[in-house]
Amino acid sequence: MRYIAKCSVLLAGLATLYGASAWAGSGGFAVSEYSVSGLGNAYAGTASCEDASTIYSNPAGMSCLPGSQFVVMASAVRPSASFTSAMTAADYAPLQAAGGNGGDPGGTNYIPALFLSSELSPTLHAGFGVNVPFGLQTDYGTTWAGRFQATKSSISTINLNPALSWRATETVTLAAGLDYQSIKGELSNMVNYSAAGAAAGAAAGAAAAVAGGAPVGSAPYLAAVAAGQAAGLAAAGGPNSEGLSTMSGTDSAWGYNLGMTIAAGPQTRFGLAYRSAINYTLNGTVSFANVPAGLAAALVTAPVTLAIKVPDTWSASVFHQVNEQWDLMADVTRTGWSAVQNLTVRSGNGTVLSNTHEGWRDTSRFALGASYHYDAQLTARIGVAYDQSPVSDAFRTARLPDQNRTWLALGGQYRLSPATAIDVAYAHLFMASAPISSNQAASAAANLVGRYTSLQSNILGVQLGHNF
Numbered sequence: 232m233r234y235i236a237k238c239s240v241l242l243a244g245l246a247t248l249y250g251a252s253a254w255a256g257s258g259g260f261a262v263s264e265y266s267v268s269g270l271g272n273a274y275a276g277t278a279s280c281e282d283a284s285t286i287y288s289n290p291a292g293m294s295c296l297p298g299s300q301f302v303v304m305a306s307a308v309r310p311s312a313s314f315t316s317a318m319t320a321a322d323y324a325p326l327q328a329a330g331g332n333g334g335d336p337g338g339t340n341y342i343p344a345l346f347l348s349s350e351l352s353p354t355l356h357a358g359f360g361v362n363v364p365f366g367l368q369t370d371y372g373t374t375w376a377g378r379f380q381a382t383k384s385s386i387s388t389i390n391l392n393p394a395l396s397w398r399a400t401e402t403v404t405l406a407a408g409l410d411y412q413s414i415k416g417e418l419s420n421m422v423n424y425s426a427a428g429a430a431a432g433a434a435a436g437a438a439a440a441v442a443g444g445a446p447v448g449s450a451p452y453l454a455a456v457a458a459g460q461a462a463g464l465a466a467a468g469g470p471n472s473e474g475l476s477t478m479s480g481t482d483s484a485w486g487y488n489l490g491m492t493i494a495a496g497p498q499t500r501f502g503l504a505y506r507s508a509i510n511y512t513l514n515g516t517v518s519f520a521n522v523p524a525g526l527a528a529a530l531v532t533a534p535v536t537l538a539i540k541v542p543d544t545w546s547a548s549v550f551h552q553v554n555e556q557w558d559l560m561a562d563v564t565r566t567g568w569s570a571v572q573n574l575t576v577r578s579g580n581g582t583v584l585s586n587t588h589e590g591w592r593d594t595s596r597f598a599l600g601a602s603y604h605y606d607a608q609l610t611a612r613i614g615v616a617y618d619q620s621p622v623s624d625a626f627r628t629a630r631l632p633d634q635n636r637t638w639l640a641l642g643g644q645y646r647l648s649p650a651t652a653i654d655v656a657y658a659h660l661f662m663a664s665a666p667i668s669s670n671q672a673a674s675a676a677a678n679l680v681g682r683y684t685s686l687q688s689n690i691l692g693v694q695l696g697h698n699f
Contacts, residue, residue, distance in 0.1 A: 260365050267655065267693060270640055272598070275614050278292070278550040278562070280500070282302050282696050283360075286392060290406035294398050304693065305344075314336075343363070361391055364390045365388045366386055376679065377629045393408060394409075395407060403491065406491070410485065412509055412541075417479040422476045428468070436456045466524070467523050475521070484511050487507050508570060511538070515534070517535045517576070546564040546565070547563050557601065592623065598614060609643070611643050615637070616637070621633070627667045632665055652695075655693050659690075
């Protein structure tokens, strides 16, 4: 137990330091990298009971694991993308420079995981896992054309997952687990101080004109509005005045997962698994940098909340041992991303500060894999998958320029001894280009019109497993 506790603390620290990328694996901001042995088959083998990482994909798979086992792994994920602008002069933020294309918002991320399982009796197994189930990381810098919609977006999670499996009959195993998840998020964007000051000044001028008896739309009224606008712009620092706004918050919540395996003979096994949705309310602060003196009273650090729901998942899988050399496997997973419809940031008193419509949809992932056992020491793996994105063209945003992806994965295992094995795997994710037309000109944040190209991701993982 002391060893488990130490590993849990270590993995928790790593997971909060390294957020997973938006394009790391599954659609949306889900993270697939919980198993390097599974990565080699493009995660088609969730019924294969390969090792203790089955605690996350289907805890009923522990019934196949004799004795006690631990696996520890790390995956390096390098996504990339390139934004090509199709914006006109009317799309850019008022009173601001146009800005560039943001470079590559992706970056290398490191995703750790740890799992331990133990055979308590011939029919009962216990396990414990630590992994990163959701994450997001995009960073465009503060000088690109879409900076008033997004600069940096970061979400990192840590999942602690104790589980039990029970072999109910010779063919059926049932399992259940608890999930304690913590989340940490940070969303930043530039604020158009020039436009905010001008708008505030124009509103003050209009109010003064009406109070003085000038009819709305009259020459005196329009003159007062223009004078107020000029004064407000000056108070905000003139044109090209902008600064960084950052919202950060944390929360923790509980969920659960269920699993079942059915043996249809010594060579074939079916698996069913469910992982519940989890509701978060991130509590934190919003802060502003380089605020001009004329706006200092309005733009202060303040408490905020953001409610977000991570989706549930259903999966069905099959594993078949063709002969002593070949294993075949398949998996279908359904994810309830339609739970993410709006991202609403509220102040401490409940006032809505911003509301972004996401309009996400439920998705399916289809995977096929095969393993070839050369001998007792060496195994080769291959897998392909098609993974739908929850993001439609109509609602794509700069924070998550997601797109459907096709996986091609390769991997292998080498046994150093009967008790110890090393797995390595590599996957390349192909994605089509993704158009974006995010209209936020009404909030002085500018429109963002163009296309994301060169969307892809490379994943490399290594894993150590040991039976004891």
